[in-house]
Amino acid sequence: MNKFFIMMGHTYLNRVKSKSFVITTIIMILLITGLSNLQSIMETFGSEDKEKKVAVITENASWYQSLEQSLSTNEGITLEIYKGDLEEAKSEVEEGSYHSVVQIESGENNLPEATYYANQIANTGSSEPVRQALQQVKTQQVTQEADIESDTLQLISSPVSFELVALEKSAKTAEELNQTRGLVYIMLFFMYFAVIMYGQMISTEVATEKSSRVMEILISSVSPVSQMFAKILGIALVGLTQFSIFIIAGYLGIRSSLNNGNESLLNGLGLTDIQGSTVVYAVIFFLLGYLLFATLAATLGSLVSRLEDAQQMIAPMIMLVVAAFLIAMFGLGMPDSTFITISSYFPFFTPLIMFLRVGMLDIPLWEVGLSIGLLIVSIALLGWIGSRIYRGGVLLYGKSSSLKDLKTALQLSKKE
Amino acid sequence: MTLRLQDVTKKFGSFTAVNQLSLEIPERQIFGFLGANGAGKTTTFRMILGLIDQTRGDISWNNGNIGYGESHLIGYLPEERGLYPKMKVKDQLVYLAKLRGMKKAEALKELEQWLERFKVPEYKNKKVEELSKGNQQKIQFISAVLHKPKLLILDEPFSGLDPVNVEMLKEAVVDLKEAGTSIVFSSHRMEHVEELCESLCILHHGSPVVHGKLKEIKKSFGKKNIRIHADFDLSFLKDASGVMKYKPLSNGCELQIEREEIAQSIFEKLQGKGFVRTFDLEEPTLNDIFIEKVGAAYE
Numbered sequence: 058m059n060k061f062f063i064m065m066g067h068t069y070l071n072r073v074k075s076k077s078f079v080i081t082t083i084i085m086i087l088l089i090t091g092l093s094n095l096q097s098i099m100e101t102f103g104s105e106d107k108e109k110k111v112a113v114i115t116e117n118a119s120w121y122q123s124l125e126q127s128l129s130t131n132e133g134i135t136l137e138i139y140k141g142d143l144e145e146a147k148s149e150v151e152e153g154s155y156h157s158v159v160q161i162e163s164g165e166n167n168l169p170e171a172t173y174y175a176n177q178i179a180n181t182g183s184s185e186p187v188r189q190a191l192q193q194v195k196t197q198q199v200t201q202e203a204d205i206e207s208d209t210l211q212l213i214s215s216p217v218s219f220e221l222v223a224l225e226k227s228a229k230t231a232e233e234l235n236q237t238r239g240l241v242y243i244m245l246f247f248m249y250f251a252v253i254m255y256g257q258m259i260s261t262e263v264a265t266e267k268s269s270r271v272m273e274i275l276i277s278s279v280s281p282v283s284q285m286f287a288k289i290l291g292i293a294l295v296g297l298t299q300f301s302i303f304i305i306a307g308y309l310g311i312r313s314s315l316n317n318g319n320e321s322l323l324n325g326l327g328l329t330d331i332q333g334s335t336v337v338y339a340v341i342f343f344l345l346g347y348l349l350f351a352t353l354a355a356t357l358g359s360l361v362s363r364l365e366d367a368q369q370m371i372a373p374m375i376m377l378v379v380a381a382f383l384i385a386m387f388g389l390g391m392p393d394s395t396f397i398t399i400s401s402y403f404p405f406f407t408p409l410i411m412f413l414r415v416g417m418l419d420i421p422l423w424e425v426g427l428s429i430g431l432l433i434v435s436i437a438l439l440g441w442i443g444s445r446i447y448r449g450g451v452l453l454y455g456k457s458s459s460l461k462d463l464k465t466a467l468q469l470s471k472k473e
Numbered sequence: 474m475t476l477r478l479q480d481v482t483k484k485f486g487s488f489t490a491v492n493q494l495s496l497e498i499p500e501r502q503i504f505g506f507l508g509a510n511g512a513g514k515t516t517t518f519r520m521i522l523g524l525i526d527q528t529r530g531d532i533s534w535n536n537g538n539i540g541y542g543e544s545h546l547i548g549y550l551p552e553e554r555g556l557y558p559k560m561k562v563k564d565q566l567v568y569l570a571k572l573r574g575m576k577k578a579e580a581l582k583e584l585e586q587w588l589e590r591f592k593v594p595e596y597k598n599k600k601v602e603e604l605s606k607g608n609q610q611k612i613q614f615i616s617a618v619l620h621k622p623k624l625l626i627l628d629e630p631f632s633g634l635d636p637v638n639v640e641m642l643k644e645a646v647v648d649l650k651e652a653g654t655s656i657v658f659s660s661h662r663m664e665h666v667e668e669l670c671e672s673l674c675i676l677h678h679g680s681p682v683v684h685g686k687l688k689e690i691k692k693s694f695g696k697k698n699i700r701i702h703a704d705f706d707l708s709f710l711k712d713a714s715g716v717m718k719y720k721p722l723s724n725g726c727e728l729q730i731e732r733e734e735i736a737q738s739i740f741e742k743l744q745g746k747g748f749v750r751t752f753d754l755e756e757p758t759l760n761d762i763f764i765e766k767v768g769a770a771y772e
Contacts (some may be wrong), residue, residue, distance in 0.1 A: 060541075063571050071560075139500040270555025275617065278544045279520045452524060 061283045068262060068291025073298060082229060082299055086306045093310030108132070109156035112139035112146050120161055120169050120194055127190040134186055147174055158188060168195055193238070209471050238389060241416045243340050245409055247300075249382045250344070252350040253297045256374060257367075259351055260289055260358030263451075264367035267359070272451050280453055282444040289351040296347070338415045338425075344431045346408025350374060352436060356443035359450035360466060377405045385409040392417035402428055404435035474500045474535045474623050476521070476655055481530035483516055483679075490516045492679040494530070498672075500623075503646065503656040505666040505673030505687075506677060513679040514659050515552065518626050521657070534624060545574030548622030552629045552659075554613050558602035562612055565601060566619060573620040580598060587615045591641060606633050614642060618649060625649060625656045631665060643669065663759040670716050673759075675766055682766045686742075687759070695756050696765075699728045699736055702751035703743065713742060725751065729761065 072078055091098065113136050115121055125136050139146050139158065146158040164170035171191055173184050200210050252387035263285075266272045275284060357370045384406060388397040392414055401410040411428045414420055449466035476498040477490040483491040491513040498504040508514050519525045521532060523539045532539065537549065557565055563584065569582035588594045591611045596604055601612060610633050618625065627646065631639045646669065649658055660666055666673060667687065683690055696717060701707060702725035710728060711719040713734035720727040730736060736754050743749055 060572050060574075063568075067568055266557075269558055270551070271557055272551045273551040273553060273555050274569060275572070276524055277547065277549045278541070278569070340661045342554060452519065 060279045061287050064279060064287035065291040065294070068288050069294045072258065072262075072292065072295045078295070078299070082302055085299075085303055089303055089306045090310040093307060094314045097314060109134050110154075110386055111136050111183075111187060112149070112158040113137065113161065114139050114146060114158065114167075115161040116168070117161070117163065118172055123194045123197060124161075124187075124190050127193045128186060129185050131435075134183060143174075150174060150176060156183060158189075161191070168198065175397030198302050198327050228433045229371060238417065240335055240339065241385075241389065244343070244412060244416075245385050248343060248346055248409055249378060251300075251347060252378045253375060255292050255347065255442065256350050256354035256371060256378075258295070259288055259354040260361075260367045260371045261364065262292065263355055264361050264364050267362055267369060267451060268364045277449055281359075281448040283450075285352075285355045285444055285447045286440075288355055289348070292351065293347060335416050338412055341429065342408040342412040345429065345436065349404065349408070349432065349436050350438065352443050353438045356439070356446050356450070359447040380410045381406045385413050388413050391415075402431060404432050407432045474655060476534045476624060476657075477532070478517075478521070479531040479533075481520060481532060483513070483520060483525070483526045484528045490679050491520070491527075491676075492673075494676070494679075494681055496674055496681075496684070498655050498657060500655050501650060501653050502671055503650050503669045505670035506657050506659040506675030506676070507661075507663075507666060507673060507763060508659075512676040512767075514676060515548050515628070517676070518549070518551075518628060518657070518659075521626065522547065523733070537626075542565055544556045544572075545620060546623040548573075548617040548620065548625040550614060550617040550625075550627045550630055554609065556601045556613060556616070558704065559600055561598055561600055562604075566612070566616055569616045570619045573622075575620045583619050583621075584615060587619065590645070591615070591638075604628070607635065609639055610634055611638070611642070614645070621652075623654055625654050627656060629661065631659070631660065631662065635737070639665075650671050663763060667759045675763060676768050683762060690762065691756050691759075694765075695732055696757050696761070697733055697736065698755040698757055698761065699730060699739060700751060700753040700755060701725045701743070701749065703747060703749045703760075705747035710739065710742065713739060715739075729757075736751045 081196045093263075102253065111134055112126065113121055121136070128134055128136060131261050135409075137155075139155075143158070143160055146155065146160075149155050150158050157173060159171050159173050161169050161171045169191060171188075173187065178184065196210075200207070247351055266275060353374050354371055357374060359365055361370050384397070384400055388394070388410060391397070397410060397414065400406045401414050407428045411425065415425055476496070478496040479492055481491060481494045481585075482489065494513075494517065496504070506514055506517070516525070516551055521539065523541070534543070537543075556610050560568075563581070565579055566584045567580045570584070571577060575583075584597075585594070588597055590616075593608055593611055596608060596612070604612065610630075614630060617627070630646070631642060633641065643665070646656065646658070658666065658670060670687060673683070673690070674681050674688050685693075700722075701710075702722075707726045708719075708721070710716060710726065715731045715738065716728050717731055718727075718729035728739065730739065733754070740752060743752070
């Protein structure tokens with residue numbers, strides 16, 4: 058047991074002290090801080106934008122007036138009536154004295170028709186307000202001509218009231234759904250990255266020891282089974298450390314963003330008020346999911362003899378995670394479909410998809426219990442098979458590293 | 474603390490890697506474990522260490538099984554060298570010693586002494602990948618003996634070392650033996666085995682073909698060598714009765730004879746032919762025995 062902890066500590070410290078760990082963590086912290094303060098950052102850049110001068114070419118002065126009136130609230134755009142002809146205006150836009158030029162002509166039924174010229178039209182941020190304002194001008198003109206009262210007009214354009222109410226008492230309300238959707242989203246991403254990142258770490262860890270042949274010494278002092286789990290838990294600690302750093306960074310970032318009077322990112326994702334049970338499920342499924350995939354990664358890692366083959370070996374595992382991730386993304390829209398229900402019982406999908414169902418739907422406890430039970434049984438089973446493969450696999454050196462080696466590895470570890 | 478192997482057999486499917494091997498290695502002894510490549514040596518070591526299980530037979534040490542509970546008493550220098558290339562020598566040795574149940578402070582003290590003894594104290598804070606192959610070998614050796622094992626398995630410990638360093642490590646091995654360690658020594662360098670081991674075993678296709686004390690093996694081998702330096706042509710000895718092998722030398726020849734008595738008749742045959750500078754009746758070398766028993770030509 059003592060050796061188990063020595064090895065776990067070694068795995069942990071070795072990783073945490075490594076350059077790659079420090080660098081990825083720093084990059085992620087910067088990313089998180091950036092994201093949580095995205096609003097302030099964008100505003101800082103936004104305020105530097107100059108006011109855009111838009112030249113208007115029209116013969117109808119009343120259109121210009123109404124247009125100017127409806128754009129008066131928009132601080133970013135100032136209109137200016139342009140006396141010259143279109144070609145002159147275009148060249149002035151090219152020179153930069155105007156941001157853009159709008160030519161308004163009278164078209165069918167004597168209604169305004171406009172063409173918008175600017176150097177770049179990719180950014181609709183400046184053309185769109187002008188279009189909307191012109192739309193208003195047009196509506197105004199049409200209603201006036203048709204002699205419709207402005208009250209009637211308002212009634213027509215006001216949105217219809219449409220409320221969603223779930224009849225089942227325990228079904229999630231629309232508000233709750235939005236909240237869990239946010240959490241499920243974050244959780245899916247976390248799991249996806251955790252499994253891929255730390256799964257890869259474990260298999261490279263094992264493969265490195267094998268390729269440097271230090272494994273032969275290690276297995277003569279520590280049993281392969283405790284080695285395998287020391288690795289899995291050591292890397293889990295690395296993950297915990299890294300995620301804690303991320304969460305603290307995120308928390309600090311969001312708090313500073315709140316202090317600046319911004320709406321936080323949490324609001325955007327609907328995470329202000331999360332149900333306790335969802336968080337508990339998130340933790341349970343996260344841990345079990347990690348254990349399952351980590352065991353698989355360690356098993357696969359023990360089969361390769363060279364570091365370069367490790368990547369190739371865990372490809373099937375990555376595929377499983379990607380499949381689970383895609384199914385879960387699809388399931389966010391329709392969590393109650395039969396396909397989602399069935400796949401939530403497949404152990405490799407359970408951590409993501411059962412969590413999605415628990416978060417989004419009202420699922421009887423036995424269903425959740427059953428899937429967690431299945432997950433635990435498969436972890437135990439995989440751990441048992443994995444440790445046997447590991448035992449033989451670490452002694453196995455060969456040119457090829459394929460799943461064929463599984464059989465040989467099992468043979469090597471066979472107790473007779 | 475005697476290591477005993479009794480009728481140990483290991484099969485991988487239909488392939489028999491080790492067949493009915495029985496050995497006894499007492500305390501304070503260096504036991505030579507020889508065999509051609511692929512003869513089953515590494516498999517035997519792995520069985521002794523409990524890494525793989527024997528198909529049949531018993532392995533006991535100190536009248537018990539060897540398991541991970543005893544790993545602090547066992548040292549292993551595998552033929553395939555393995556250390557963490559990116560780790561510092563000191564950290565590496567301390568980590569491996571801790572896994573063998575040693576305290577950090579003690580490990581540090583010991584490794585200081587070993588590095589001093591092998592004249593490489595300046596490598597303490599270097600990464601292993603920065604060291605030359607020979608120096609890596611020394612570090613590997615230290616990792617096998619740092620925790621003062623009672624049973625030490627050395628698989629080709631001197632490969633890749635220059636003669637000065639071979640002497641240095643050889644001395645260390647002898648000192649460990651004197652301190653009471655049972656050592657299993659595997660090497661393809663017969664002169665090292667002859668120098669170090671009292672008993673030995675030669676494995677051929679998994680079966681022991683020679684086993685016993687070195688002196689007795691040589692005696693019972695029967696065949697002897699004669700080295701003759703003479704001023705006249707000796708090729709007529711090729712067909713003399715009792716001569717097994719004839720190997721011409723620049724100034725004479727070397728003969729392998731069936732029995733010691735043959736030497737007498739050879740000596741008589743030389744009479745009157747001319748001047749004989751050397752007539753030397755020698756014990757067979759381990760090399761001869763190995764080649765004879767294993768059948769394959771050896772470097």
